[in-house]
Amino acid sequence: MSHASILLQVKHLNPLKQVHASIVTSGLSQNIFLSNRLANSYAQCGLMDNAEQIFHRISSKNIVSWTILISGYAKNHLFMDAINVFNKMVTYGFLPNEITISSILPAFGNLGLTQIGKSVHCFWVRCGNGANVFVETALVGMYSKLGYAGVARRVFDSMSERNIVAWNVMISCYSDYGFGEEGFGLFNLMRREGVHVDFFTVMSLISASSCVEDLRIGQGVHCLTVRTGFERGQLVRTALMDRYVNGNHIEDANLIFNDMHVKDVVAWTLMLTGFSKGQYWNKAIEHFNEMMRVEGIEVDSVALTGILSSCSDSGALLQGKRVHALVEKRGFACDVFVGSALIDMYTNCANLEDARKYFEGMEEKDVACWNAMIAGNGMNGHGNDAIDLFLRMKGSGINPDESTFVCVLYACSHAGMVDQGLHIFSHMVKSWNVFPNSKHYACVADLLGRAGRLDDAYILVNSMPLLPDFDIYCALLSACKIHGNIELGIKISEKLFQLEPNDAGHYVLLSNMYALAGNWEGVKMTRISLRSKRLKKDPGFSSIEINGELYTFMAGQKDHPQYYEVEGLLQCMIIRIQEAGYVPDTRSVLQELSDDVKMDILYHHSEKLAIAFGLGRTKPGTIIRITKNLRSCNDCHSACKFISKVYEREIVVKDTNRFHVFQEGVCSCRDYW
Template sequence: MPTFHLRCNKSLHSLFKYRTIHMNSSLYRSLNSPSTPAFYKLQHSNIEDYYYSALHRCKTIKQLLGIHAQVNKIGVNQRISVAIKLVNKYAEYRNVENARLVFDRMSGNNACQVFEKMSEHNILLWNAMLAGYASHGLSEETITLYYQMQIEGMSPDEFTFSIVLKVCASPLVLQEGKKIHSHIVKKMGLESGVVVATGLVDMYVKCGSIEDAQQVFDKMPERNVVSWTAMLRGYVQNGQGIEALKMFNQMQLGEEIPNSFTTVNVLAACGQLGYLHQGKWIHAYVIRSGFESDCFIGPALINMYANCNSIFDGCQMFDKISKRDVFSWTSIIGACAQNGYAHEALANFKDMQLQSINPNSVTLLSVIMACTNIGNLTYGRCVHGYVLRRGFQADESVGNSVLTMYAKCHTIEVASTLFQKMARRNVVSWNAMITGYTQIGYHNDALTIFHQMVELENMKPDQVTVVSALSSCSHLGALQKGKWIHEYIIRSGFAIDVFIGAALIDMYAKCGSIDIAHQVFQKMCKKNVVVWSALIAGYGMHGHGHSALALFAEMKQLGTKPNHATFISILSACSHAGLVEEGWYCFHSMQQDYCIAPMMKHYACMVDLLGRAGHLDEAQDFIKRMPLEPDSSIWGALLAACKIHSNIVLGQHVAGHLLNLNPEDPGYYVLLSNIYAAAGKWENVERVRSLMKDSGLKKTPGCSVIEVKNNIHSFLTGDRSHPQSKKIYATLQSLAGQMEDLGYVPDTNVVLHDVDEEMKEHLLLYHSEKLAIAFGLISTCAGASIQIRKNLRVCSDCHTATKFISRIVRREIIVRDANRFHHFKDGLCSCGDYW
């Protein structure tokens, strides 16, 4: 035990002056000299009571240390009540080291030689030390002391178990909690006690082990309102709102009167389920029971109404709260932010500040969410400044929320700077950066961050991380990186649930491996509508319209109800395969069989289906009968059909609609120009191009990319910037000669420039997809398939040439253009020349 070199200062003497037990000055002087006879004449109870009272009254750690020094001097430190109070006080001032020193001295053998060791008193000392550790979250120290207690022959009581069970209320120490549960059952026989049993229920609930909690609860011969509330809260926290409501009914039938905490959890269950009617019934119960004035009830009611999409009722509830604290303000701000009323959330935040109510971290999370949802970066920066001034940046959730705001508001540079400066990064921080890069199209950067997270920082990703990374692979067509992520998922023990499964199916489909996508689908135990829709969309992309329809029929037969996205996928599949009758059937079934009102995307799919099939008049008539005002997606699909079928008159008419709706999109000008060029109307071509130039618009250049050995290589038409361009051009020239021998004739009609035929053939030979294919041939081993991705629709000449090349080199060549996949093999294409 260390010596405390402290004197009682004036404040300490003042504290002694107001002691509970009267002691005269001579007695006080004698206390400073424990060797005097006066000390031994004092009754021990008076000394204990005096110092116990002094410890109870002390307000600072300095006073506590001073009293402890006096206790050491006169030997009262060996009195059990004083030692317990010292332990409690040191724990209160977050000084568990000194608390443990007091405990060790008192629980040692030397102390027993001076005073009789009474087990009923000593258990209080052990419990005090256990509680001190537990109050500061020191679970390991608490559990170790608990086992030491048993080794030394001390018998735990109900309070002991309630302390230890609380520190076991975490999934990380659940196994220790189960051992203690076993000890309670086998040795102590205390499971039937309501305090210990409630502690067990609470522990299992907080560990997410609701089945174990239910077993303990069912075995309880006696239950109180705390027991019922703990079990009910467990159901709510584990997403089992219906079970929580059933338990609330059972509780009332058992004549156990719920308290305000019970009601808060029942309201949370109603909100979780979206049960507005039941929520209103609970609201009426709150009024009848007199709970409405409880400070937690108001926010709980607001949250319930907000989660039931009844924000108006939530606002009315807020208006009825006479005394609004930070919790009620936080509830209404969060309710508005989560229900799409971001402007109202920000207005409430301003009002809160005008009322001089300081926000907490949860308030700021909702405010930042509101700024993110409406992209209000100006207000967001102000909130960020407030966070910095008030020191909230140390809160991980707030820091991650600010990071997410900048990333989603397309200020990725600021987000990256904040990310680099973060002292601690958790999985949410990494997710914010990865999803931020993904959303703005910086997919290579997203995958770089993912690789850094997993390989360099050894941080385990979660479901959101994996899905975002797979999405970036899908957009890049980066099959090898996607396979690496899939392998990582398996190695790391991730469960391939419906979200990861759908992302894997989408990735493999968009990277050209529809067979592997089907394998992933087949291995999934649980499939929801998102998973089915992902594979249907994949089949559609690859032109397998009949396979998509068969899968669609199987999905319905097995009882999975299609949604809006499913019908977009199946209509798109019909469009790419030219299945007009089947497309009409699906379109009518959507409305008649499933009561799904078509959205603009469904109408656009039908226009595309009819237009590609050459039914231009029918497509026009369909547009006229639409209940919605056609947007650019509708007219764009029809204009593309006019290009395919060289309908100049209709193309001009449609282009007029498009240029009025979206005059800043260069794609529509290019389509119209191409229609004129294909018809040889060069004056009209020049007029359209001049109009583009005057508007400051530029044509998007054709670009093709290929992934070789995990590296992405990009090519533009006529590109000579690649280090191996000489070999690439030599390979193409060699292939051109072999293709001509087999009967290939360049389709110069696709060259949209007024130049001679020889120049047209020269331009055709060096289109971006041909350059990418040539690079793939010289960079991969013989027989290996080649996969490229192009940002525009593949032209008819490249389509024909690639068929010839696949025959010559005897390889499969997979091309993913802006619309779909083409699988070239042995001189044929999977699309059947329909795209």
């Protein structure tokens, strides 16, 4: 609490303390009416110690005295204290009234005390007190907190009178448990009964809209907040931003953010999360830098984790190091959440040395830190190191979780360590009591598939106790492409089309598989299917960080602001690597195109544009780091080998599968990707 806030509270409390002193000096401290009012005033201010002292000094306590203390504890979230006082009250023979009951029920709900909550409900019914809107509303709230949405609705429907609080509690219950459509159905009933919305209704509806896929419903709620005048409130705007960010409508969230006159750290951090989630990495970094310049905004662990995530995903190592320095400066170095984000950032920028250094220096490591380090080794092709870490983790007393096994199986897959991976997978339940889920099966299918054991992978998938999902079939289809097994690839594609008929990615993968096998009729039919469904494949883009600034290039992008600079560099780069023996791999390009067009398409892959730009903008010997949103194609992979040799540069490329570190014409993946 700030010094100004403390002074303001003292200023507001001074009149209350003066009244308290006057009651004592006047000899009225045993007046039950005055003592109750005084205790209630302290409770309303959150000063429960003062309220309790007055309560204990009352020699002839009545039900109001007990209820004031119970209500005060409950409203200040001291639920266990409220229950203890309630138990004492009953022990001393006081029967709770409707205010007592409605005050204590939230404590049972928040602490998950189902049995005692039901017992108090039964007591109220047995006493025959009849309908009471306050008790019934509290019952709806209690059952909502306990997770009994159906029971809460039955209590709600049986109410003879419903106030706005009851409606809000029930709508909030539906939104909390993901029943968005039920929440909006109840809201429509509320409007038909002529009940006017308030702030809490609006907040519950915004939350409920997150549970409904239809964006128009969320936009409708936004319009409602404008019509009812609640849209200008900070909490409402932040909730709307959160809804748009979670729905991946980042531009809508940004419009609300920019229209805010006062932006707190929550709004800044939420927008940062949105940019990172939506892959607006440049904007995320710019936004964070602007946030740091705003007076009065103190970054927290959530903001630091968000910006580190953006640096990790974009490969912005220099910016990540700056954030690391800020972490140390602001005292977050011991925060395990920030620590795992730092490890993730370094490993995702192929800087394993700094990742290991930070990891080993951590005084406390949670499972997320170990997972990040294991995954980083896996992405960089260090399978043995990943397994060593996995065994060290077991010895440190931290039990592996489901994510740990995904990380270590992934590492085995990308290092070609089939036997080790199968051994770990087969002992998950016996040795660690972790049951395999679909992600683990996808890793093992990938492990077997990459090694060419496609039949074994297919048998595993067909015999697994779970229904194979999209990721499992994708792993198999990718393996079919690598090994040219078109027959099995077609079978897998049919499964994928059934699961995700509108995902363009596997259409493209199947088309490329046909192309590599020289089956151009298959390529043609696949692309016709793609166009007939009006699906578009994700455009390839690559990012490179130079002097702390991030540059992103799209495949075939000739209107890029730096294209005129890149064009000459690109031509020179292609000529030099061709002289060294590079031959373009046109197998995945449509054969009906002319040779010149095929070459132009390959030369303007985003990876080559970014590398050419990096060669021109950096000094000789500087490592070039590229981050891609797609898997590296055969042609770019081959070209990078020649570029690293001809220009005597280390080139680090992070694609969706792993890192490729090119040095002197050789890739760290050993062509196993």
